[in-house]
Amino acid sequence: MSAALRPYRRPAPVLTAFWWGRVGALLDKEWAGYFTTPLAYVFLTLFLLVAGVLTFFMGNFLERGQADLLPFFNFHPWLYLVFIPALSMRLIAEERKSGTLELLLTLPIGAVQAILAKFLACWLFCGLALLLTVPLWITVNYLGSPDNGLILASYLASWLCAAGFVAIGLFASALSRNQVTAFVVGVVLSFALLVGGTPLMTQLFAPWAGVFVVEAIAGLSMLTHFDTLTKGLITLKAAGYFVVLVVVFLCMAAETLKAEKNA
Amino acid sequence: MTDALLVQHLSKRFGTRQAVDNVSFALNIGDVLGFLGPNGAGKSTTMRMLTGFLPPDNGTIAVFGQDLQKSTQAVQTLIGYVPEGAPLYGDMTVYEFLQFICAARGVLKSRRALALYDAAEKTALHEVLDQRIETLSKGYKRRAALASALVHNPPLLILDEPTDGLDPNQKHTMRALIKALSAEKAILISTHILEEVDAVCTRALILAEGRVRYLGTAAGLRTAADVPQPARLEDVFRSLTQIQPPMQQRSAA
Ligand SMILES: Nc1ncnc2c1ncn2[C@@H]1O[C@H](COP(=O)(O)OP(=O)(O)OP(=O)(O)O)[C@@H](O)[C@H]1O
Ligand SMILES: [Mg+2]
Numbered sequence: 001m002s003a004a005l006r007p008y009r010r011p012a013p014v015l016t017a018f019w020w021g022r023v024g025a026l027l028d029k030e031w032a033g034y035f036t037t038p039l040a041y042v043f044l045t046l047f048l049l050v051a052g053v054l055t056f057f058m059g060n061f062l063e064r065g066q067a068d069l070l071p072f073f074n075f076h077p078w079l080y081l082v083f084i085p086a087l088s089m090r091l092i093a094e095e096r097k098s099g100t101l102e103l104l105l106t107l108p109i110g111a112v113q114a115i116l117a118k119f120l121a122c123w124l125f126c127g128l129a130l131l132l133t134v135p136l137w138i139t140v141n142y143l144g145s146p147d148n149g150l151i152l153a154s155y156l157a158s159w160l161c162a163a164g165f166v167a168i169g170l171f172a173s174a175l176s177r178n179q180v181t182a183f184v185v186g187v188v189l190s191f192a193l194l195v196g197g198t199p200l201m202t203q204l205f206a207p208w209a210g211v212f213v214v215e216a217i218a219g220l221s222m223l224t225h226f227d228t229l230t231k232g233l234i235t236l237k238a239a240g241y242f243v244v245l246v247v248v249f250l251c252m253a254a255e256t257l258k259a260e261k262n263a
Numbered sequence: 264m265t266d267a268l269l270v271q272h273l274s275k276r277f278g279t280r281q282a283v284d285n286v287s288f289a290l291n292i293g294d295v296l297g298f299l300g301p302n303g304a305g306k307s308t309t310m311r312m313l314t315g316f317l318p319p320d321n322g323t324i325a326v327f328g329q330d331l332q333k334s335t336q337a338v339q340t341l342i343g344y345v346p347e348g349a350p351l352y353g354d355m356t357v358y359e360f361l362q363f364i365c366a367a368r369g370v371l372k373s374r375r376a377l378a379l380y381d382a383a384e385k386t387a388l389h390e391v392l393d394q395r396i397e398t399l400s401k402g403y404k405r406r407a408a409l410a411s412a413l414v415h416n417p418p419l420l421i422l423d424e425p426t427d428g429l430d431p432n433q434k435h436t437m438r439a440l441i442k443a444l445s446a447e448k449a450i451l452i453s454t455h456i457l458e459e460v461d462a463v464c465t466r467a468l469i470l471a472e473g474r475v476r477y478l479g480t481a482a483g484l485r486t487a488a489d490v491p492q493p494a495r496l497e498d499v500f501r502s503l504t505q506i507q508p509p510m511q512q513r514s515a516a
Contacts, residue, residue, distance in 0.1 A: 018369060025366030029355075036354050099350030103411075106314040106344050107367045108336040 022109050023117045030091075030121035040125070047083055047129045051075065055136070069140060072133075073154045073230045077194055077223060080126075080165040085186030087125065088169030089179045091118045092257070096177040111257035115250055119163075119170055126162040130155060150232040157229030160242045164222055165190055167249035174256040193245070194222045265328040267291050267419050267449035268313070273322035275308055275473075282308040284473035286322070290449045290466075292418065295441065297464035297481065298453035301504050305473040306453040307347045310423050313451070314344045326419055340368065343412030347423040349405050353397035357388055357407050360396060361414060368415040382410040385440065402433035409440070420444065422452045426459065438463045457496040460484060471504035 034040040055072040095101040104114060137155075140146045172186035173179075218224065222245070228238040268290040275283040283305040290296050298306045311317040313324055315335045324331040324338075331338045352360055361382065365375045383389055386406040391399055396407060405425065412420060425441065426434045434456075441450060441463050452463070460467050460481045467484050469477040477487050485494050488502035 021369060022367055025363060028366065029352075029359075029363045032359070033352075033354070098353075099346060099348060100352055102311070102316050102346045103350050106316050106339060106342070106346070107364070108339040108369065109367055110336060 019113070022107075023113045023120075026104075026109060026114060026117035027121050030118055031124065034121070034125050043083070043087065044129055044132060047079065048132055051079060051133060052136070054079070069137065069146070069151050069154065070230070072136060073158055076158045077161060077226055080162055081187060081190050081194060083129075084122075084126065084162060084165035085169045085172065085183050085190060088122050088166055089173055089182040089186060091122065091170055092173040092253075093176050093179045093182045097179075105257070111254045115170065115174070115254045115257065119166055119246075119250055122166045122170070123159075123163050126166060127159055130159055130162070147232075153232050154230045157226060160229070160239060161222060161226045164193070164242050164245045164249075167246040167253070168193065171249045171253040171256065174253040190222075193220065196221050266325070267294075267327060268451070269323075269325040270309075270313070271323045271325075273309065273312060273324065274320050275305075275312060275317065276320055281473050283312070283319075286470070286473070286475055288468055288475070288478055290419075290451060292447065292449050293445060294466055295445045295450045295452065295464045297460045297467045298451060298470065299455075299457070299460065299467060299500065300453075300470035300476075304470040304504070306470055307423055308473075309470070310344070310346075310421055310451070310453065313421055314342055315339050316346075340415065341417055341419055343415070343417035343420045345405075345408045345412050345422045345425060348427075349408035349425075351396045351404060351408055351411075354395060356393050356395055357383075357399070357403075357410075358392040360407065361392075361410060364411040365414050370415055378414045378416070381416075382413040385413060385444075386410040387436075402429055402436075405429060405433070405437070409437075413444075418448055420448050420450045422450070424453050424455070426454060426456060457500055460496065469500065469503050476503040 051072065054075045055069075092101070095104060105111070109117075137148075137151055140151075141148070168190050169182075169186040172189060173182040175185060176182045219241075222242075225238040225241045228235055266289040270289070271287045273283055273286040274281070286305075286309060288296070298309070300306055308317065312319045313331070315331055315338065318332070326338045326341050329338050329341075352363075355363070358379075361379045362375065365378055370378045383392060386409050388403070388406055388410055391403050391407075396404060399407065405428075409422070409425065412422070422441070426437050429437060438459065441452065444450065445463075445465075452459075454460075464481045466479065467477065467481045468475060469484075477484060479487065485496065485499060486492065488494070488499045490498045490502050
């Protein structure tokens with residue numbers, strides 16, 4: 001049979017096997033997913049409101065007479081403690097409950113890719129929330145002359161800290177099929193890592209635990225590392241701490257997804 | 264010729280329950296293999312292993328000669344899969360959903376529109392492309408799920424109860440579609456509707472308690488069991504899948 005006689009066949013779709021392309025595809029979907037429901041707008045508004053209220057009323061922002069944003073940033077870890085687990089609780093638990101996890105993981109998307117995409121989308125969303133607080137930064141510049149370099153560093157530190165919370169929340173979500181459980185586990189885990197090494201907690205251990213133990217526990221606290229960063233000391237150690245924290249929890253989340261298949 | 268799908272000695276255990284027990288079969292382009300068996304027989308579990316969602320305890324799965332365990336993602340690109348109940352992302356529109364599937368499947372950007380409309384055309388989804396999936400009727404949801412399994416034009420299609428819960432017209436449409444697709448694909452469907460064996464399948468596999476009770480042509484199924492001929496499929500099915508009560512117990516009673 002000559003080629004000319006063959007019936008016309010549509011060309012098969014050409015597939016690419018690009019690892020990051022698949023992460024990007026899921027990232028796109030997840031990011032868009034935040035804005036298909038009013039939830040994201042409620043969340044952003046609430047975040048701005050609470051951040052503003054805490055800063056102005058509890059942080060004595062105006063009375064301090066200092067044109068900086070330190071009280072604002074000091075509240076961030078505590079805000080994240082509630083807001084981020086709420087944001088991340090549905091990421092995997094919901095997919096597991098509705099059965100779409102099976103759909104997702106039978107696409108050529110591996111557990112690591114799925115976790116990475118969901119983490120990035122959530123972290124970017126936190127970045128957006130932070131970005132929306134920039135008017136506050138402009139205000140302090142209007143009121144006085146703050147150290148803008150320090151403020152920028154603090155913003156970066158805060159975003160880095162948020163990454164830690166997102167990774168923990170994602171891991172909590174990977175553990176459960178119930179969003180409420182994921183939220184509670186996320187808050188508890190975050191809280192433990194947040195205050196674990198503060199003097200308040202280390203005093204509990206000090207009487208009976210050795211110096212090494214106390215120092216090791218202190219070294220695990222998010223709060224101490226966050227404080228270091230917001231003081232403008234971008235130390236490799238403090239930044240590295242958050243990077244390691246994120247990597248560890250994302251790996252644990254990915255392993256949980258893989259292990260789930262073995263259930 | 265390498266088989267489109269070659270399954271050898273597949274087993275899976277959940278706790279003390281042997282869900283799939285030493286299942287082997289092969290499937291070729293042009294075949295529609297009907298997966299039958301009572302509830303809990305292990306049909307969905309087998310399909311989950313074939314699509315790389317569950318790892319098997321034992322056995323091998325090869326798709327066009329490629330081992331699933333070794334190159335999971337490469338094999339997954341060759342498969343179109345609709346899980347049981349056709350789970351979908353409810354808050355996306357059909358168009359957004361298919362776009363996402365195209366992207367995730369690695370369909371080149373320049374081919375996405377073509378691939379998407381091709382799949383939508385086959386499944387007659389045009390009218391609802393801009394509708395949120397949540398708001399679709401069951402028939403459309405099922406077709407959206409099928410379209411998502413077709414966008415990358417896979418040579419192997421695995422459908423877990425594709426006609427479950429559909430009205431007679433939708434069932435008919437779905438069967439006609441599966442038949443039309445079968446010319447150039449290897450298809451595995453599970454079903455509880457015995458007439459579907461006659462209607463769409465070329466071959467049948469009956470599973471009970473995780474074990475293969477029958478594997479052969481759809482036509483040969485009628486004569487497979489020890490029941491008076493001409494047999495109704497129902498009787499054959501019951502005879503093949505019923506758990507024989509242990510003899511001692513019966514005689515003791
Ligand atoms: N994740 C799981 N954990 C424990 N047991 C499971 C799991 N998945 C399936 N099973 C068990 O394995 C057996 C086979 O289940 P499967 O869903 O494969 O059956 P099926 O043939 O698809 O049934 P149905 O016709 O009802 O869809 C059942 O007894 C089921 O309870
Ligand atoms: Mg099933």
